[in-house]
């Protein structure tokens with residue numbers, strides 16, 4: 001098959017969180033299974049040309065409509081991570097993609113709407129026959145209505161799949177935002193098109209909803225999340241839509257070449273599940289020593305608990321301060337690597353950092369640092385993921401692979417991947433962490449208590465369980481097979497009944 005991925009992120013060149021890793025993981029595995037994959041991304045100025053192989057201009061100039069005029073673009077192409085990467089450079093006076101960051105700007109809607117329009121203009125230029133156009137999240141969602149309503153006559157695209165990585169971000173905007181890229185905004189302002197379901201704001205357009213309705217198939221990134229979004233309180237306003245739309249749940253994997261403690265170049269000492277328990281323990285200790293020395297932590301025989309996360313409410317960050325206190329009280333050490341796009345939250349965490357500034361067993365670091373993340377995974381004894389909701393979550397999967405036992409709240413993909421060590425209903429060989437249910441300090445305390453008690457009282461069992469969980473299959477082979485099934489099914493369904501989904505939702 002020829003599959004075209006359209007997204008705002010593609011690791012490692014443009015990564016802000018899990019999305020970039022997932023687009024990379026699926027794409028690479030599809031290539032490994034002999035499919036042809038093209039990934040289309042904005043040409044962000046922070047992508048260093050030297051990081052790309054054979055970077056060259058592909059189309060020197062093509063135009064996209066915006067606000068009634070034509071803007072010039074250049075398409076670049078490179079070989080990256082086994083895939084063909086296409087970068088759309090917009091020669092726009094607002095420097096849409098020359099900003100240093102992927103998101104977080106007041107005009108994000110305009111930037112990514114322009115990107116989707118430019119993607120469609122690019123596809124119309126190259127004229128590839130495409131089996132599946134695979135869109136990711138709201139940033140790419142408008143490609144689906146653009147294709148159906150403006151580009152269907154001059155593109156050959158078998159079917160469109162939209163993957164929902166996080167419903168919290170939906171791309172809500174005004175009708176005139178659609179007008180800017182040549183769509184007639186008001187004509188989409190109905191419930192069976194792109195009008196936001198919240199009728200208290202009847203003039204709002206919802207780009208993600210547009211993607212959901214106009215795509216041929218839709219999936220979330222874990223089975224549990226695909227069910228949770230049917231509940232009003234978990235659906236970010238889209239539950240009614242999901243009751244009428246089939247949404248599949250395909251559990252994310254992790255890229256096992258990037259996340260492999262046996263080969264990871266960032267580690268002080270490497271280790272694998274085939275090593276002896278002693279060797280694994282020594283290697284983890286050596287990694288811990290490197291971190292302790294670098295960050296001035298006292299080196300003692302304490303269990304290290306940590307979180308590596310975006311500091312946003314979704315991630316249960318209201319529990320982190322209590323987690324630090326509880327860990328210290330139970331003889332542990334705590335580390336946090338994270339940063340917040342929300343200034344007030346960042347400020348609160350700066351105050352927390354001040355509070356623990358000279359503490360010998362607490363290390364809080366606020367930046368995005370891939371190398372440090374790798375080193376911490378290899379150092380942690382426990383990775384804490386207390387999310388309020390979690391479409392899939394990658395940090396618990398990476399933690400498992402690096403021998404850091406997850407302590408998680410039971411939600412979304414965390415529920416699908418972490419099974420409590422003391423849960424008698426789960427077969428022993430599946431148990432791999434500690435789980436709590438309510439997003440409260442009391443519930444977290446119970447899980448942390450049990451986890452640290454296990455570490456303090458039975459180190460040998462703890463280590464052998466870690467070695468077992470390091471071997472759990474979490475790569476992209478299985479999820480990619482499921483994606484291929486969806487690709488094939490959506491194509492044949494579309495061939496039989498074009499426009500069926502839109503009509504049934506009308």
Ligand code: ADP
Pocket residue numbers: 016017018019021308309310337338339367368369370373392393394395396
């Ligand atoms: P989300 O995509 O919602 O942020 P995920 O758990 O799906 O959460 O993916 C998070 C990814 O981002 C993981 O690979 C994690 O290691 C990485 N990450 C998060 N914060 C940082 C940070 N400050 N520095 C480096 N990597 C980070």
